[in-house]
Amino acid sequence: MIRHETLNPPPHIYPVNEWKIIETAFYPRFLAQTETLFALGNGYLGMRGNYEEGRPCFQNGTFINGFHETWPIVYGEKAFGFARTGQTMLNVPDTKTIRLYVDDEPFFLPTASLQLYERVLDMQSGTLDFEVLWETPSGKQVLIESRRLVSLEQRHVAAISYQVTVLNGDVPLVISSEIREAPPNQAGMEDPRQARGFAHQVLIPVHHQSNEQRMVLGHRTATSGMTLGCGVDHRIETENPYAVDMSCDGKQGRVVFSVEARAGRPVQIFKFITYHSSRGGATPQELCERSERTLDRTLTAGFDHLLKQQRVFLEEFWRKADVQIEGDAEQAQRQAGEMQQALRWNLFQILQASARAEGTGIPAKGLTGQTYEGHYFWDTEIYLLPFLTYTEPRIARNLLRFRHSMLDRARERAREVNQKGALFPWRTINGEEASAYYAAGTAQYHINADIIYALRKYVEVTDDKALLFNEGAEMLVETARLWLDLGFFSDRQGGKFCIHSVTGPDEYTTVVNNNAFTNLMARENLWYAATTVGTMKDQHPEHYATLVHKTGLEEGEIADWQRAADAMFIPYEEELGIHPQDDNFLDSEIWDIKNTPRDKFPLLLYHHPLVIYRHQVIKQADVVLAMFLLGDEFSREQKKRNFDYYDPLTTGDSSLSACIQSIIAAEIGNSGEAVRYARYAVLMDLADIGGNVRDGCHIASMGGTWMVAVYGFAGMRDYGGRLSFDPRLPRMLCRLRFCLIFQGQDLEVEFTHQQARYRLREGQGLTLSHQGQRVELKPDEEIALPLAGESQLCAARKKERQ
Ligand code: BGC
Numbered sequence: 001m002i003r004h005e006t007l008n009p010p011p012h013i014y015p016v017n018e019w020k021i022i023e024t025a026f027y028p029r030f031l032a033q034t035e036t037l038f039a040l041g042n043g044y045l046g047m048r049g050n051y052e053e054g055r056p057c058f059q060n061g062t063f064i065n066g067f068h069e070t071w072p073i074v075y076g077e078k079a080f081g082f083a084r085t086g087q088t089m090l091n092v093p094d095t096k097t098i099r100l101y102v103d104d105e106p107f108f109l110p111t112a113s114l115q116l117y118e119r120v121l122d123m124q125s126g127t128l129d130f131e132v133l134w135e136t137p138s139g140k141q142v143l144i145e146s147r148r149l150v151s152l153e154q155r156h157v158a159a160i161s162y163q164v165t166v167l168n169g170d171v172p173l174v175i176s177s178e179i180r181e182a183p184p185n186q187a188g189m190e191d192p193r194q195a196r197g198f199a200h201q202v203l204i205p206v207h208h209q210s211n212e213q214r215m216v217l218g219h220r221t222a223t224s225g226m227t228l229g230c231g232v233d234h235r236i237e238t239e240n241p242y243a244v245d246m247s248c249d250g251k252q253g254r255v256v257f258s259v260e261a262r263a264g265r266p267v268q269i270f271k272f273i274t275y276h277s278s279r280g281g282a283t284p285q286e287l288c289e290r291s292e293r294t295l296d297r298t299l300t301a302g303f304d305h306l307l308k309q310q311r312v313f314l315e316e317f318w319r320k321a322d323v324q325i326e327g328d329a330e331q332a333q334r335q336a337g338e339m340q341q342a343l344r345w346n347l348f349q350i351l352q353a354s355a356r357a358e359g360t361g362i363p364a365k366g367l368t369g370q371t372y373e374g375h376y377f378w379d380t381e382i383y384l385l386p387f388l389t390y391t392e393p394r395i396a397r398n399l400l401r402f403r404h405s406m407l408d409r410a411r412e413r414a415r416e417v418n419q420k421g422a423l424f425p426w427r428t429i430n431g432e433e434a435s436a437y438y439a440a441g442t443a444q445y446h447i448n449a450d451i452i453y454a455l456r457k458y459v460e461v462t463d464d465k466a467l468l469f470n471e472g473a474e475m476l477v478e479t480a481r482l483w484l485d486l487g488f489f490s491d492r493q494g495g496k497f498c499i500h501s502v503t504g505p506d507e508y509t510t511v512v513n514n515n516a517f518t519n520l521m522a523r524e525n526l527w528y529a530a531t532t533v534g535t536m537k538d539q540h541p542e543h544y545a546t547l548v549h550k551t552g553l554e555e556g557e558i559a560d561w562q563r564a565a566d567a568m569f570i571p572y573e574e575e576l577g578i579h580p581q582d583d584n585f586l587d588s589e590i591w592d593i594k595n596t597p598r599d600k601f602p603l604l605l606y607h608h609p610l611v612i613y614r615h616q617v618i619k620q621a622d623v624v625l626a627m628f629l630l631g632d633e634f635s636r637e638q639k640k641r642n643f644d645y646y647d648p649l650t651t652g653d654s655s656l657s658a659c660i661q662s663i664i665a666a667e668i669g670n671s672g673e674a675v676r677y678a679r680y681a682v683l684m685d686l687a688d689i690g691g692n693v694r695d696g697c698h699i700a701s702m703g704g705t706w707m708v709a710v711y712g713f714a715g716m717r718d719y720g721g722r723l724s725f726d727p728r729l730p731r732m733l734c735r736l737r738f739c740l741i742f743q744g745q746d747l748e749v750e751f752t753h754q755q756a757r758y759r760l761r762e763g764q765g766l767t768l769s770h771q772g773q774r775v776e777l778k779p780d781e782e783i784a785l786p787l788a789g790e791s792q793l794c795a796a797r798k799k800e801r802q
Contacts (some may be wrong), residue, residue, distance in 0.1 A: 016337045021121040021345060021686075026109050032058035032694030037686065038121050038128050039349075039368040039697070040150040043357035043395075045158060045275050046367020047096055049121075049128060052146050052162060054097040056110055058694055060183045062092050063367045066360040067277045068374060068429045069202045070224040073436045081417045083425075083433040083442065087224075088196050089363060089374020090203065093217060093252070094180040095232050095273045098162050100144065101174040102136050107144070115141070123348045124318070126152060126310040133167075141167040153309040155356040156294050158273040161303050165266040173261045177271050178254045179215055179232055185370055191605065194695065195370035203228070207284045208250040209292075215246065215253040216291045218284025224430075225280040229287025230273075233295040235302075237268040272298045279430075313355075320739055320746075321347055321391040323709045328734040335732055339679065342686040343709065346702035349685075350384060353699050354395050361402055361429075362699060369696020375427040375434060378447050379700035381454035382629070383656060387706040389458045390740045396458050397467060403451050404471035406431035407478060414482055417442065421481025424448055439510040439609070443503035445486060448479040449521035453629060456528050460721030463743050469543040473532060477551045480529035480561045483522045487564060496569035504581065506622035507654070508603065508612045512582035516571050517626040524630065526565035530558050577641045579623050579634075591617030593651060602653035618650040620657035624664050628711070631667070632719040640668045647673070655684055659704025663712040666728045675730045678708045710738060714751060724769035727751040727787065742766065747777070757784045 013025045021037055023030075035058055038049025048061035071086045100107040109132075116133035128148045135141055143165045151157040164173060185197050200222060207218030216231030234255055236242065242259040259267050274294040276287040298306070323343055327336030353366030361376030362384055380399055388396040403424070409431035410422035417423060425433035426441040435441025455475065459468045487499040499522060504515035533553070536544040547553060571580045580586045591612075600606045603617065623642050627634050634642070643664050652658055662677035682705045683689060685697045710716050713736055715726035729736055729751055737750040745763025749756070758775060759782040760766055766777045771788050 016334070016341050018337070018340050019123050019344065021123075021341070023117075023119040025117050026114060028056065028110060031056060033688055034119075035059060035061070036368045036693050036695070036697055037345075038119065039352070039366075040121075040126075040128055040148060040158075041352035041367040042150050042152045042155060043351075043353055043355045043362070043367070044155045044360075045150055046352070047148070047150055047158065048368060050094075050096055051109060052096060052098045052130070052148075052160065053107055053109065054094070054099065054178075054180070055108065059369070060091075060094050060096075060180075061369065062094050062096065062182075062275075063089055063370070063374065064092055064228070064275055064277050065089075065357055065363065065367055065374070066429055067092060067226055067228065068224060069198065069221050069226075070430075071196070071198075073434075075436070081442075082438060083435055085432055085434065086196065086436065087373060087375070087429040087432070087434045088185065088198075089370055089429065090221070091182050091185055091370065092203070092228060092275065093182045093219070093230055094178075095158070095230060095271075095275075096148070096160065097178040097180055098146075098160065098269070098271065099174075099176040099178065100142075100164060101176070102134075102140055102142050102164075102166070103138055103171050104174075105136055105138075107134060107142070113137075121345075123344055124311070124314055125307065126314050127307070140169055140171050143167055147307075149306060149310055150352075151306055151310060152313040152351070152355050154294075154298070154306070155358070156274045156276055156290075157298055157306065158275075159298070159303055159306050160271040160273070161268070162271065163266050163268045164261070166261045166263060168263055170260070170262050173257075173259045173267060175257045175259070175267065175269055176254050177232065177234060177257070177269065179217060179230070179248070179252055181252050193371050195373045205250045207288055208248055208253075209288055210246060210248040210253060213244060213246065213255045214292075214295060215248040215255065216288045216295075217248075217250060217253070218288045220284055227278045227280055227282055227284045227287055229276040229284060229289075229291040231288070231291035231295055232274075233272050233299055235270040235272075235299060237270075239265050240267055242267070270303045272303075274298070317351055317392070320741060321351070321387070322738065323347070323706065324735070324737040325709070325733050326735040327732055332732040332734070335679075339682050342682045343705055345686055346682065346705045347387070349697050350387060350699065350702050350706075351392075354384065354388065354392075354399070357395070357402075358398055359402060359405070361399060364699060365696030366699045369694075371692075371695040372427070373429075373434070375429060377427050377700075378444075378450040379656065379703075381450045382625075383659075383700035383703040383707075385454040385703075386457065386711075387703050389454075389461050390710075390742070393458070393462045393464075393741060397462075397464065400451075400455055400458060400467060401471055404475055407475060411478060414478075419482055420485040421483075422448070422475070422478035423482055424451055424479075440503060440507040443501065443511050444505075444507075445482070445499075445502045446504060446515075446518045446521055448482055449518070449525040452476060452479055452525040452528060453521060456524075457718070460718065461742055468532065469536060469540060469547075473536060473543070473547050474550055476525075476529040476532055477547065477553055477557075480526050481557070483526055484557075484560055484564050487522070489564075489567060490569070493569050495567060497564045497567040498569045504622045505620055505625055505656075506581065506618045508615075508617050508619040508651075509581060509585060509622075510609075510613060512584065514569055514571050515582045515622075516579045517581075517622050519568050519570055520626050520630050520633065523565045523568040523570075526561040526568075530562040530565065533558050576645065577638065578645045579626075579638070579642055581618075581623050581646070585616060588614055588616045590649065591615040593617065593648070601651060603651060604653060616649050618646060620652070620654035621650065621660040621664075622646070624650070625660050628660050628663050631717060636668070639664060643668055643670070652680075655681075655690055655698040655701040656704065658684070659701060659708050659712075662708045666712040666715070666730075669728075671728065671730050674712060674728070675732060678705075678712060678730075681705050681708055709736060710740075714738070714749065722769070723747075723766075724772075725749065725751075725756065726771050727756060729753055751787075753787065755784050755786050757782060759783075 666674035
């Protein structure tokens with residue numbers, strides 16, 4: 001499954017399996033990558049796939065979403081309004097480690113003689129299972145079986161079952177279950193994407209309590225003042241005689257089980273783990289007490305109970321979120337099998353990054369690594385929320401509410417950069433802007449419109465008016481105010497509303513005037529604000545009155561937003577028939593991508609920014625992304641011309657690009673490119689295409705792969721909350737099936753090359769459009785429709801446009 005140009009491990013070590021990631025031999029060259037591939041998490045707590053023995057390892061990582069240290073950003077040359085405080089998600093104390101000694105010999109994978117080895121991440125049980133048969137130098141056959149989980153049901157809980165059986169003799173065993181000091185951050189000085197290392201001690205132990213087989217530690221961060229409690233407790237089951245010893249000094253601790261093992265009699269240890277954290281409101285002592293209570297409860301319920309809960313949680317998840325694909329001919333079956341495995345793993349990782357992200361966002365690497373410092377970007381709103389909105393609206397709602405909780409900080413930030421309204425941070429954990437490079441950071445004002453875009457989609461899909469009228473409306477007012485204040489009615493552009501000095505999604509072209517993506521998205525933001533607030537005024541006077549109270553809204557503002565949106569300048573080049581990315585983009589020299597050596601990508605690591613900026617070269621989809629998000633504002637011909645112009649200029653140096661390129665390629669009928677980009681996006685991490693999966697998974701791209709299936713291959717569109725499908729199944733697939741929750745109704749769709757099948761699994765009745773034809777689904781009804789050929793389709797599209 002995992003293939004990389006330089007590593008290329010044999011496929012029998014990583015066999016393809018629909019529901020599992022399997023490793024059948026110890027493969028040290030892939031150690032770093034597998035720590036990400038086998039990572040577990042629940043959106044609050046994340047653990048890299050390190051071996052229980054703690055060694056060998058690339059990064060021993062345990063992360064709590066949002067648990068961070070702050071530090072002053074030091075600029076060589078400072079300017080007004082620059083972001084001041086850096087934020088870094090911390091690696092917290094490690095509780096995974098369990099060391100094993102047989103006859104005083106440590107179990108150490110690189111030197112152990114292994115008779116059997118298998119590591120499996122099971123996406124249906126939500127466990128990481130490890131089985132190994134070790135023959136010690138003295139000839140003892142030792143079977144080690146472990147199973148680890150991070151509970152999706154119980155936010156603060158993880159657990160490990162660790163069983164050792166000596167098969168052929170009596171021998172003393174020692175099992176040392178540990179809490180270890182937080183390992184240092186994985187810092188990369190040469191790569192700006194990686195996290196920061198700290199010279200000082202960032203996590204200060206301030207409290208601990210322990211007894212028998214339980215150890216609980218309390219910490220406080222040196223600067224941000226965040227507090228942490230973490231603890232472990234154990235249960236041992238064995239018929240062998242044993243003794244237990246515990247030592248804990250506040251920084252670390254171990255519970256040591258010394259067992260007189262008899263042949264064939266297993267020693268079973270259950271390790272229950274908990275983490276609690278606070279922004280500083282709770283003291284470390286209080287968090288230790290909470291940890292104790294969680295451990296009491298978990299210990300009483302037992303490991304099997306956690307396993308059962310995990311399975312039930314995942315059954316429900318897959319019932320709503322699974323995307324099934326099939327290939328027909330032999331080669332296509334193999335390729336589809338790989339894609340199926342990768343697609344499921346991508347969706348599983350999104351769940352692991354978000355399921356219990358309550359009061360936090362989703363870091364760019366989920367909870368699998370520290371690259372990008374654990375920051376939240378627009379990745380959440382544009383790349384992850386579509387999937388979550390259609391399959392797990394509860395999570396989508398939590399994420400939007402979390403954005404709203406940043407609104408006061410966003411108001412302050414707008415003041416700092418001399419603007420009215422609110423400006424959401426480009427990257428952040430605690431709501432403050434943490435981007436130290438304003439050209440590719442703060443200048444990405446489009447983050448405001450991205451949040452509103454996601455809000456609108458969420459409201460259209462779920463009909464959650466409560467969220468819209470409360471949190472949503474307040475964000476609408478403040479973001480609209482920002483746009484109105486940021487742009488201006490330009491005399492030179494015939495009174496059009498222009499927005500200058502911003503950066504669009506393409507970070508290889510910064511601080512430009514009239515970035516098409518930004519202007520289009522800002523227009524939507526302003527329109528949506530004007531209509532929503534206008535409707536509230538007319539039809540929901542109480543909500544409107546509250547909104548006025550919260551925002552000081554004046555009546556004339558609504559008309560101003562409408563006026564700016566109606567007059568928005570959208571760059572267009574008549575001669576080429578394309579939308580220029582910004583006012584000057586087309587004037588620059590074209591970068592010779594074809595003749596740039598492959599080892600000089602990503603360009604940002606090998607060229608001064610100015611060199612990149614003075615060329616027509618694109619990091620990630622920009623106009624092409626606008627054509628996806630706001631597809632009904634472009635004609636099919638414009639889409640084709642824009643794609644054909646921008647695609648050859650796009651390096652794909654950001655993992656956020658390929659999925660979008662695939663969707664538009666599919667829409668314009670370029671199925672070859674659609675499949676090529678789809679495979680690239682789907683296999684991004686499992687095949688380590690970017691070469692950096694060791695640092696964590698690319699969570700936005702993972703959300704993008706769901707969009708490739710649903711918006712790309714199934715051709716779904718949902719403009720204005722109306723569902724339509726125009727499937728474009730690539731030749732290599734013979735079946736695509738998935739479900740959507742739309743306005744509380746549960747829709748299942750399935751496509752083959754010959755027909756579409758729509759089934760309302762639950763709901764009162766749903767109208768959708770199938771290749772331009774209106775379809776009305778009644779409860780429990782299934783409708784199968786033939787797929788029209790290209791010529792019939794053109795006629796249907798024409799009719800639809802009239
Ligand atoms: C991309 C951004 C993205 C960030 C985090 C950058 O490389 O250019 O669009 O938000 O990564 O994923």
